[in-house]
Amino acid sequence: MRCTGNVMIVGGGLAGWRAAEAAVAGGADVTLVANGTGNSPFVHALCCPVLPEDSVEKYIQDTLTSGRFGNDPALVETMCRNSLMLKEEFAFDGTVIRSLGSSVPRCVSIRHAVGEIALEQIKGRLKGKVCVENRTVTPEEISSLHAERPELGIVIATGGWCGKYGFSTNPQYLKGDGILIAEALGIAVKDVDEAHVQYEPTVRLEGPKRGVPVITTLLYEGARLLNADGREFLPDSRLNKDELSEAILREGSFAYYDLEDVPVGKLLECKMDPDERIIKVAPAPHTSLGGIVIDTGCHALGRDGKPVPGIYACGEVTAGVHGFNRLGGNGGTAAMVFGTIAGRQAASEMKN
Numbered sequence: 005m006r007c008t009g010n011v012m013i014v015g016g017g018l019a020g021w022r023a024a025e026a027a028v029a030g031g032a033d034v035t036l037v038a039n040g041t042g043n044s045p046f047v048h049a050l051c052c053p054v055l056p057e058d059s060v061e062k063y064i065q066d067t068l069t070s071g072r073f074g075n076d077p078a079l080v081e082t083m084c085r086n087s088l089m090l091k092e093e094f095a096f097d098g099t100v101i102r103s104l105g106s107s108v109p110r111c112v113s114i115r116h117a118v119g120e121i122a123l124e125q126i127k128g129r130l131k132g133k134v135c136v137e138n139r140t141v142t143p144e145e146i147s148s149l150h151a152e153r154p155e156l157g158i159v160i161a162t163g164g165w166c167g168k169y170g171f172s173t174n175p176q177y178l179k180g181d182g183i184l185i186a187e188a189l190g191i192a193v194k195d196v197d198e199a200h201v202q203y204e205p206t207v208r209l210e211g212p213k214r215g216v217p218v219i220t221t222l223l224y225e226g227a228r229l230l231n232a233d234g235r236e237f238l239p240d241s242r243l244n245k246d247e248l249s250e251a252i253l254r255e256g257s258f259a260y261y262d263l264e265d266v267p268v269g270k271l272l273e274c275k276m277d278p279d280e281r282i283i284k285v286a287p288a289p290h291t292s293l294g295g296i297v298i299d300t301g302c303h304a305l306g307r308d309g310k311p312v313p314g315i316y317a318c319g320e321v322t323a324g325v326h327g328f329n330r331l332g333g334n335g336g337t338a339a340m341v342f343g344t345i346a347g348r349q350a351a352s353e354m355k356n
């Protein structure tokens with residue numbers, strides 16, 4: 005190791021950087037190690053109940069319903085209640101979008117690039133305060149560090165595993181390294197199966213942008229889905245992501261996303277090319293929903309259900325918050341909220 009501190013964060017997405025920020029605020033000497041930027045820069049909007057007609061209770065209900073009640077209710081409540089911290093800290097620009105599965109508009113943003121902008125802001129605030137290493141961490145390295153340096157807090161924030169599939173929305177290096185790290189440390193993992201892979205329904209099948217999603221919120225802005233014969237088939241605008249993926253697959257292996265009736269302004273807002281009006285799309289693996297078992301303090305739990313001292317986990321590498329289906333906008337919120345909790349806990353517990 006080139007950097008020596010008392011908190012080591014593995015992962016440089018929103019979860020990792022929020023953990024770094026909270027750990028520094030808690031007085032820790034932090035090293036962050038990452039081999040890429042992960043999925044976080046793709047986050048265009050995230051959930052935060054800001055409108056008067058919304059509430060934390062509605063947000064909890066939408067998250068549980070969307071997850072088909074396969075979620076851990078304590079984690080859901082922790083995320084939804086703490087999401088309000090984001091409203092205080094980030095200058096959202098007033099956009100509030102309704103994501104698939106939400107009963108009211110709840111996805112907030114900064115210029116439709118909240119992940120990228122939040123990362124820039126956090127890194128700016130931490131300039132010179134965190135030691136950063138750009139490299140890949142292995143399970144063997146973490147196991148020996150944990151054995152040799154029990155005073156070191158380790159936060160696992162390595163994201164999900166959808167990059168291992170040939171056609172997916174994730175970079176290929178996101179293949180679930182955190183799960184292997186957890187297993188080497190004797191930490192419990194759950195829901196690491198195909199039933200807990202969420203598909204993005206409308207992902208470009210062709211061209212240089214193959215693998216890039218066309219955002220589903222456009223379905224609330226006049227977009228239509230057509231099957232191979234040109235027949236519109238979107239049955240119900242309240243479908244969540246996995247129901248929509250199933251609807252597309254029932255029609256055939258792909259669909260056409262027809263954006264003819266979407267106002268140009270809306271397309272530009274979403275960083276879409278306004279000349280691109282018919283796009284061939286198919287569902288693709290997008291978010292992994294299972295992973296490391298944590299409690300509401302982001303302690304990684306051992307196979308006996310007890311926290312493994314010194315090990316924390318947050319973000320997409322963890323299990324429980326999304327159930328069988330992630331509500332649109334909850335990836336970014338979960339990473340930010342649980343990243344903060346993990347960093348805070350690591351700093352305070354490793355100091356003591």
Ligand SMILES: Cc1cc2nc3c(=O)[nH]c(=O)nc-3n(C[C@H](O)[C@H](O)[C@H](O)COP(=O)(O)OP(=O)(O)OC[C@H]3O[C@@H](n4cnc5c(N)ncnc54)[C@H](O)[C@@H]3O)c2cc1C
Nearest residue numbers: 016017019039040042043044048141163319320333335336
């Ligand atoms: C195309 C796309 C669009 C999305 N849009 C949205 C959206 O609009 N709203 C929303 O809420 N969610 C969205 N999501 C989901 C969201 O991006 C993720 O849920 C969230 O960013 C996860 O954050 P994270 O920090 O846990 O993981 P990531 O951001 O994926 O970061 C993982 C980090 O771990 C590092 N890493 C992994 N393995 C190792 C290793 N062995 N050694 C060192 N480093 C390692 C990676 O390099 C990376 O830095 C989107 C996802 C995709 C793919």
